[in-house]
Amino acid sequence: MAHRVDAPAKLTLRLKVVGRRYDGYHLIEADIVALSLTDTVEIGRTDSGTRVQMFGDPPVGEATRYCVPVDSSNSVVRALDFLGVDADVEVRKRIPFGAGLGGGSSDAAALLRAFGYCGDPSAAIALGADVPASLVGGHVRVGGIGDLVTPLVEHAGxxxxxxxxxxxxxxxxxxxxxxxxxxxxxxxxxxxxxxxxxxxxxxxxxxxxxxxxxxxxxxxxxxxxxxxxxxxxxxxxxxxxxxxxxxxxxxxxxxxxxxxxxxxxxxxxxxxxx
CATH class of the missing domain: 3.30.70 (Alpha-Beta Plaits)
Known part of the structure; x- marks a missing residue:
């Protein structure tokens, strides 16, 4: 039976660039909240290898803005590799691509949650800078290159x-x-x-x-x-x-x-x- 999970957009309320790491990555301090605008990720077990499908399902407007390629750079494909599992995954995209709302990272985090990932959220930085924050969820403060996540008192906005x-x-x-x-x-x-x-x-x-x-x-x-x-x-x-x-x-x-x-x-x- 398929398992369905929402992948919330994230909204950066404050972002400061505080330095650069030895490898050139920028160090930030940011306050982020999760939003009621969500992608939907549906996961089913498979015996025939991984299959990932992405569909544009916008709240309004053209679906093309909401589609992303399914290749080795895709956050869901990379999350499955990170977990070492095969699955049949269908993502209904409602968070637009390239809009600063963290849709791809949230999709990856939703997949990790669906498979019961219990590791350190900071390890998920390998999948994208916003994945640890999306994995923790709610109102958070993010530091480092996105790998340091501190839960904050929930913010109702x-x-x-x-x-x-x-x-x-x-x-x-x-x-x-x-x-x-x-x-x-x-x-x-x-x-x-x-x-x-x-x-x-x-x-x-x-x-x-x-x-x-x-x-x-x-x-x-x-x-x-x-x-x-x-x-x-x-x-x-x-x-x-x-x-x-x-x-x-x-x-x-x-x-x-x-x-x-x-x-x-x-x-x-x-x-x-x-």
């Missing part, structure tokens, strides 16, 4: 995400950060992300003027967010979809998906270990 129709490369953002540094805001990567993708700066300014809330950057982008509700922003949702409310808006850089979601606790989003 409601957020509106603005997801544009472009992705941003995390590697490119960190490379830009090495030249530009931080503008002193809550996310040290904001200036670098705007350098990599100039449309991001224009969109942030446009949304700030429109709604009167300063936009914040999720991870390395491209998602912008505010801690508010759609009602606060006077935006009518197109439909309710489980634990999220979804709409769209037009902007000078193209259509933007708008998602209201809330933080979810460790007992729901992670392994519940303290």
């Amino acid at each position: 409601t957020y509106v995400l603005f997801v544009p129709n472009f992705s941003i490369s995390t590697a490119a953002v960190y490379q830009a950060f090495d030249h530009l540094g931080s503008d002193g805001g809550e996310n040290d990567l904001y200036q670098a992300a705007c350098s990599v993708e100039p449309r991001l700066s224009g969109l942030a300014g446009e949304l700030t003027r429109r709604f009167g809330y300063p936009m914040r950057l999720a991870g390395s982008g491209s998602t912008l967010f505010v801690e508010a509700t759609l009602e606060d922003l006077d935006v009518e949702p197109q439909h309710l979809d489980g634990h999220i409310a979804v709409g769209t808006l037009e902007s000078t850089v193209g259509p933007v998906v708008v998602i209201e979601c809330h933080s979810i606790p460790r007992s729901v989003s992670g392994d519940g270990r303290q």
Whole structure:
């Protein structure tokens, strides 16, 4: 019988780059919450080797933005190799690719949880920088290169995400950060992300003027967010979809998906270990 598990998006509320490690990896300090926006991972046993399928299942918009290749770089494929198991895995992607919401890492962490992984969460850094945080779940503080995770008191928040129709490369953002540094805001990567993708700066300014809330950057982008509700922003949702409310808006850089979601606790989003 197949086992189904949710893989929550993560939202970076604060991110500081505090140094670089001997091998060039950036050292960070970040506060992260798990969100009610989730991928769905369904796992079945198999006697005929591993099979991984990824399907775009967006809350609104084109499915192509939500699909990722199934190859040796795929986080789910790598998680199965990490565990040393074969499985029939189907992932319904609702977290867009290249949006700074940690969808791939959360998929890998969900798979580890489904197979009862009880090892040190920091060991899962081999699968991706956000996997240890996703594995612990809830509200956490992350240090090192993402491998040091400290559970924090749960934070109950409601957020509106603005997801544009472009992705941003995390590697490119960190490379830009090495030249530009931080503008002193809550996310040290904001200036670098705007350098990599100039449309991001224009969109942030446009949304700030429109709604009167300063936009914040999720991870390395491209998602912008505010801690508010759609009602606060006077935006009518197109439909309710489980634990999220979804709409769209037009902007000078193209259509933007708008998602209201809330933080979810460790007992729901992670392994519940303290």
